[in-house]
Amino acid sequence: MSLLDRYHLLVHDVAAAFGYDYNDATPDWVHPFIHLILVLAPALLITVGSYLAIRGILKLWKYRSTPALHTEPIRGLEKSLFKTVLRYSRSQQALMILVSLIAMPILYLTLELPKQIVNNALDSGRFPIAILGQDLDQVVFLMLLCGLYLLAIILNGLNKYGLNVFKGYVAERFLRRFRLLVYRHWRSDPDARNQSEIIPILAQEVEPIGGFAADVLALPILQGGTLLTILSFMFVQDPVLGAAALTVLPIQLVLLPKLQRRVNALSRTRIREVRQLGRQLSDQLRERQVNPAGLLPVSTSFRELERVRRKIFRLKFFIKALNNFLTALTPFLFYSLGGYFVIEGRITLGALVAVLAAHKDFSAPLKELFNYYQTLEDTRIRYQEIMAFLNKSIQPLGHAQPDNTAPQEAGQFERSKQRYPALSLVGQGAIATS
Incomplete structure (x- = not known):
């Protein structure tokens, strides 16, 4: 038996495991879909997932094994x-984890009830039907299911509203305490008056850390649970369509993070330029008069900020367009292959409509999880920078490496390192786009 024959036998076995009779009578145009959905895409997904898992384990091992200087503890x-x-x-x-878990069964109801309405309430050949000992005609049964669907929507909305409000409370409470701790430590430093960077730190740079405090556990549990709930619903309707929902996921896992890291590098450059501009303006304010020679570096900073932000906009919108295109490919599979399954009687029309409706919400939690990873890296680096600023020494935090793109002017660079040691750490991690 040749290798090609073994591969075709593997495809037939996988299709049989998914409950699909894949044989020579199947239309020719269905064959490439089956190969892509059941074999090629899952193999690529397993490969990419294994690579990311191994890379994460190696990074964690490197982080734990890299010696780091012990910084002075901050109260x-x-x-x-x-x-x-x-x-x-x-x-x-x-409490936020508990509320997030409660949202999962409510979400499943919002996906299941529309299918029941299409398949059962609109089927006029089986009425009246008995529900809890009561005979219901078609209209009453339709109104009952619609009422349950409305109730599920209301409960889902109230759950999200309550969770978001509570997350805002947690974020602001932690942000206030974090600002106070940083401010107290800064005030205790006898040289604090010479550190003008404390203003942007307390006003802006701690904001993402406060927001992350509310999302650190609740967001991955809520969005990950939402993703698994939607995916489980799709597999229940039809395993092949459920597998089709994962077809473009490997491409998203490979391309989007790489492009996002380029945006992060530009964002770090923007942050560095803003800090340098702040130092230049602060120096001019302390001189109590406008120095004509100071106009050139300020104008250069403005020009560099414009250039960096233009690059960020181009990359951000390219990522958005690419993600939208990849997301739109899956409904194409649903309409073509799913429509064929409806014609063949493999699934019902209501199940296909429910899968299409569920997929509309499938990309949202996936995008939130991507953003969570970027925010995690962003806040981790910001936190390390603030800790290094408070310790007033350049520390090899984690797996940070020195940034080789710092300002080239020797005098300005040395003064920047003395005032803000964390500049040497800016080149690490991922800074989420603002």
Whole structure:
């Protein structure tokens, strides 16, 4: 038996495992879909997932095995962002996790009830039907299912509203405490008056850390649970269509993070330029008069900020367009292959409509999980920078490497390192786009 014959036998076995009779009588145009959905895309997904898992394990091992200088402990702050967040919001995190888990069965109802309405309430050949000992005609049964669907929508909306409001409370509470801890430590430094960087730190740079404090556990559980709930619903309707929903996922896992890292590098450059501009303006304010020689570096900073932000816009919108295109490919599979399954009687029209409706919400939690990873890297680096600023020494935090793209002017660079040691850490991690 040749290798090609073995491959075709493998495809037939996989299709049989998914409950699909894949044989020579199947139309020719269906064959490539079956190969792509049941064999090629899952193999690529397993390969990409294994690579990401191995890379994550190696990064964690490198992080733990890399020696780091012990920084001076800061009162009220842990070396790890996670430990600091859990130290001040452990009980609130547990409550948000509970509310997130409650949302999963409600979400499944919002997906299942439309299918029941199409398949059962609109089927006029089986009425009246008995529900809890009561005979219901078609209109009453339709109104009953629609009422349950409305109730599920209301409960889902109330759950999200309550969770978001509580997350805002947790974020602001942690942000206030974090700002106060940083401010107190800064005030205790006898040279604090010479550190003008404390203003953008307390006003802007701590904001993402406060927002992340509310999402650190609740967001991956809520969005990951939403993703698994929608995917499970699709597999229940038809395993082949459920597998089709994962067809473009490997491409998204490979391309989108790489492009996003380029955006992150530009965002780090923008942050560095904003800080440098702030130092230049602060120096001019301390001189109490406008120095004509200071106009050139300020104008150069404005020009560099414009150039960087234009690059960020181009990349961001390219990523958005690419993601929208990849997301639109899956409904194409649903309409073509799913429509064929409806004609053949493999699935019902209501199931196909429900799968299409579910897929509309499938990309949203996946996008939120991508954003969570970027935000995680962003806040981790910001937290390390603030800790390094408070310790007033360049520390090899984690797997950070020195940034080789710092300002080239020697005098300005040396003064920047003395005032803000974290500039040497800016080149690490992923800074989410603003």
